[in-house]
Amino acid sequence: MSGSGAGETSAGKRPNEKLGSWFVRSGWSKGELARQVNRRARQMGAHHISTDTSRVRRWLDGEQPREPIPRILSELFSERFGAVVPVEGLGLRTAHQAPSVAGVDLPWAGPQTVALLSEFSRSDLMLARRGFLGSSLNLAAGPGLIEPMQRWLVPATPSGLPDPGPDTGSSRPSKLSRPELDLLESTTAMFRQWDAQCGGGLRRKAVVGQLHEVTDLLQEPHPEATAKRLFRCAAELAELAGWMSYDVGLQPTAQKYFVLALHASKEAGDKPLGSYILSSMSRQMIHLGRPDDALELIHLAQYGSRDCATTRTQAMLYAMEARAYANMGQPSKCKRAVRMAEDTFADSALDDAPEPDWIRFFSEAELHGENAHSYRDLAYVAGRSPTYASLAEPVMARAVELFGEDDEHQRSYALNLIGMATVHLLQRAPEECIVPAARALRIAKSVRSERVNTRLRKTVDTAARDFGDVPAVAELTEMLAAQLPETAEAV
Numbered sequence: 344m345s346g347s348g349a350g351e352t353s354a355g356k357r358p359n360e361k362l363g364s365w366f367v368r369s370g371w372s373k374g375e376l377a378r379q380v381n382r383r384a385r386q387m388g389a390h391h392i393s394t395d396t397s398r399v400r401r402w403l404d405g406e407q408p409r410e411p412i413p414r415i416l417s418e419l420f421s422e423r424f425g426a427v428v429p430v431e432g433l434g435l436r437t438a439h440q441a442p443s444v445a446g447v448d449l450p451w452a453g454p455q456t457v458a459l460l461s462e463f464s465r466s467d468l469m470l471a472r473r474g475f476l477g478s479s480l481n482l483a484a485g486p487g488l489i490e491p492m493q494r495w496l497v498p499a500t501p502s503g504l505p506d507p508g509p510d511t512g513s514s515r516p517s518k519l520s521r522p523e524l525d526l527l528e529s530t531t532a533m534f535r536q537w538d539a540q541c542g543g544g545l546r547r548k549a550v551v552g553q554l555h556e557v558t559d560l561l562q563e564p565h566p567e568a569t570a571k572r573l574f575r576c577a578a579e580l581a582e583l584a585g586w587m588s589y590d591v592g593l594q595p596t597a598q599k600y601f602v603l604a605l606h607a608s609k610e611a612g613d614k615p616l617g618s619y620i621l622s623s624m625s626r627q628m629i630h631l632g633r634p635d636d637a638l639e640l641i642h643l644a645q646y647g648s649r650d651c652a653t654t655r656t657q658a659m660l661y662a663m664e665a666r667a668y669a670n671m672g673q674p675s676k677c678k679r680a681v682r683m684a685e686d687t688f689a690d691s692a693l694d695d696a697p698e699p700d701w702i703r704f705f706s707e708a709e710l711h712g713e714n715a716h717s718y719r720d721l722a723y724v725a726g727r728s729p730t731y732a733s734l735a736e737p738v739m740a741r742a743v744e745l746f747g748e749d750d751e752h753q754r755s756y757a758l759n760l761i762g763m764a765t766v767h768l769l770q771r772a773p774e775e776c777i778v779p780a781a782r783a784l785r786i787a788k789s790v791r792s793e794r795v796n797t798r799l800r801k802t803v804d805t806a807a808r809d810f811g812d813v814p815a816v817a818e819l820t821e822m823l824a825a826q827l828p829e830t831a832e833a834v
Contacts, residue, residue, distance in 0.1 A: 357405050369423050377398065386593070386793060408435070426632045426633070427484040453574075453610045457558055464552075464554045484631070495643070496646070518565070519560065540750075550580055550584045554584055561573050578611055582701070594631065617644070618645070618648035619644075645664070658688035659684075659702065662710060665713070669716075708742050711738050712762070714738050718731050742759045761802050
């Protein structure tokens with residue numbers, strides 16, 4: 344029975360009214376929910392899950408499904424309603440969680456950070472193979488997320504990691520040579536480049552494996568300077584593992600990596616890197632329909648790195664602030680943040696400070712893409728406003744043009760093509776939507792990104808719903824079904 348996600352039954356079980364309420368409001372049929380559960384299970388590597396309509400009916404009747412089904416249902420309903428829907432809110436029971444992997448309120452200390460990174464990366468690698476990736480995690484939101492992250496601002500205490508010992512002296516070289524450290528850092532940059540080109544689905548496990556190796560190194564004694572470089576490397580790898588997890592739809596796993604990355608960046612003493620990690624967390628919160636949380640995280644990032652971030656990093660943070668304000672329906676604050684992003688980015692050309700590799704993605708194309716999406720999001724929040732859609736169109740067109748000349752950031756190119764298609768739909772111009780959507784489809788076939796696939800499917804579904812009688816839209820719908828079938832993503 345485990346192959347179908349069976350769970351506990353009892354003769355006296357009652358209908359699950361909480362799950363039933365969310366299910367009715369979703370508008371899904373039992374078959375559609377079953378298909379979505381199976382698709383998400385395949386993305387997680389849980390290939391033994393094979394749910395059908397009768398199984399969904401049993402859940403609604405009160406049967407308690409086994410993990411990872413409760414987590415999958417939580418993620419699906421969270422994405423459907425744009426708000427975090429916890430497992431308990433669905434009337435389902437969670438598996439027992441060890442304190443070390445539950446929640447985001449973790450100790451801000453070097454040894455604990457290393458132990459948690461090691462444990463979580465090892466569990467990720469093992470559970471991904473066994474098909475239960477992310478099954479023991481909750482998504483945190485609101486004060487439960489923001490308050491622990493605010494402790495990033497508290498001055499760091501000594502790491503407490505093993506030191507080389509009293510007889511080593513400051514002149515004794517580390518076991519790790521400078522070329523070896525350089526190679527670790529360049530490998531991280533290479534992984535980041537692969538992610539931009541190929542999406543999170545292709546190299547995620549390799550990044551997690553590299554992170555686990557780095558945490559093994561951190562458990563050995565090193566001089567302080569070497570330990571800080573290793574912590575920085577661990578923070579970048581954990582952020583990237585989180586970003587790739589987010590890209591393939593593993594939201595609780597992504598959040599856990601982001602939190603651990605922030606802890607590692609604090610041990611490295613790298614505030615700008617910490618601000619970048621907080622911006623990734625902010626993007627995830629916008630995706631999950633929590634713009635208030637996203638804004639809190641961005642303001643924390645801005646304050647914490649106010650005296651040390653490069654102008655390019657500051658411009659990126661302003662652009663993310665604009666996205667949060669847009670999704671909160673605050674146009675004047677959104678527009679002000681957009682202007683600050685543009686002005687600060689222009690100043691970055693005069694900034695002689697060396698840029699870390701992680702901010703290299705924030706190009707002129709990315710700036711235009713973020714600002715265009717802010718205007719596009721404003722249009723949605725304002726009831727499909729043509730005014731904000733017209734603001735978005737030229738900025739999105741420029742982003743598409745620039746990304747079209749960039750062979751490295753193919754996922755961003757696809758996402759902005761989809762964004763262009765959504766703007767045309769807002770302007771009620773379905774024929775103009777076809778070209779960018781079809782181009783995005785061609786890229787989606789080679790980029791392993793559930794984010795791209797999901798956004799493309801939603802855009803084409805919207806076009807079909809609103810303009811299904813337009814022949815070109817019907818043709819695009821058929822093309823999507825034929826060329827981008829709902830198959831498993833590698834994680």
